[in-house]
Amino acid sequence: MSAASQLDALLSAHWPGPLGMFDRLDSPIGLAFLARYPTPVSASRLTAARLGAFLRRNSYSGKKPPEELLARLGQAPKPTGCLDESTLTGLVNAHVNQLRALLAILKELNHTIAVAVEAHPYAGLFAPMPRIGGLNLAQVVGEVGPILERAENAAQVAAEVGVAPVTHESGTRRSVVFRMAVNHHARQAMTVFADNSRHADEWAAGLYADARARGKRHPHAIRILARAWIRVMWQCWKTNTAYDPSRPRQQKWRPAEWCTAGALLMGVS
Known part of the structure; x- marks a missing residue:
């Protein structure tokens, strides 16, 4: 300030x-x-x-x-x-x-x-996520939510949010680089959440540690973790079911198992 x-x-x-x-x-x-x-x-x-x-x-x-x-x-x-x-x-x-x-x-x-966040029909989907916090939840719902609504798959969401790299190919040459043309507010919301989540969630901490062990710098490792969380958010959003932190998880994520089957919101069954 x-x-x-x-x-x-x-x-x-x-x-x-x-x-x-x-x-x-x-x-x-x-x-x-x-x-x-x-x-x-x-x-x-x-x-x-x-x-x-x-x-x-x-x-x-x-x-x-x-x-x-x-x-x-x-x-x-x-x-x-x-x-x-x-x-x-x-x-x-x-x-x-x-x-x-x-x-x-x-x-x-x-x-x-x-x-406003409490009244938002989709806030309850992500509120149980580890250390998302009220302000960060508002950022995710406000910035990432519209992308989830119009996207065709989780990969598109990750690309628009800016946590997936972009690949350039020309003939026999191929390069993978940092994505610049993105929604910067959405990327900030997701990377802040991902960074916070690894301090309270064993699975998130494991993904981050694995990325660091493979030589990724901290910002890159956080984007990898944020990309994994987007796959989870995509499943919760599209099935309109809340994230369930009590479900057992493995290093190889299964997003369909990460939402509460009986916790459908807005009266959708």
């Missing part, structure tokens, strides 16, 4: 202390700290006891003791800028207010997306 980067740049020059205190500067606790202590002078009398009281008032859940956070604050490099107290206070507060407004908007948008 560019607004967070702008605040980071301001603090790096004039108030580096808060940058290393919390996991994220644009978190509620990070913004609350800056709103209360926008300058080095405002935090000059901060003690562990006062910081502990501040953390309790703001429901801090980072599990770092106030002594550790205060030590981080004190170990920060000295500021290189020379803005006066009132100017720096005004600038920090302006950035904090901007970020709070943007985060509120993002929270509302995420809720809207979640509601």
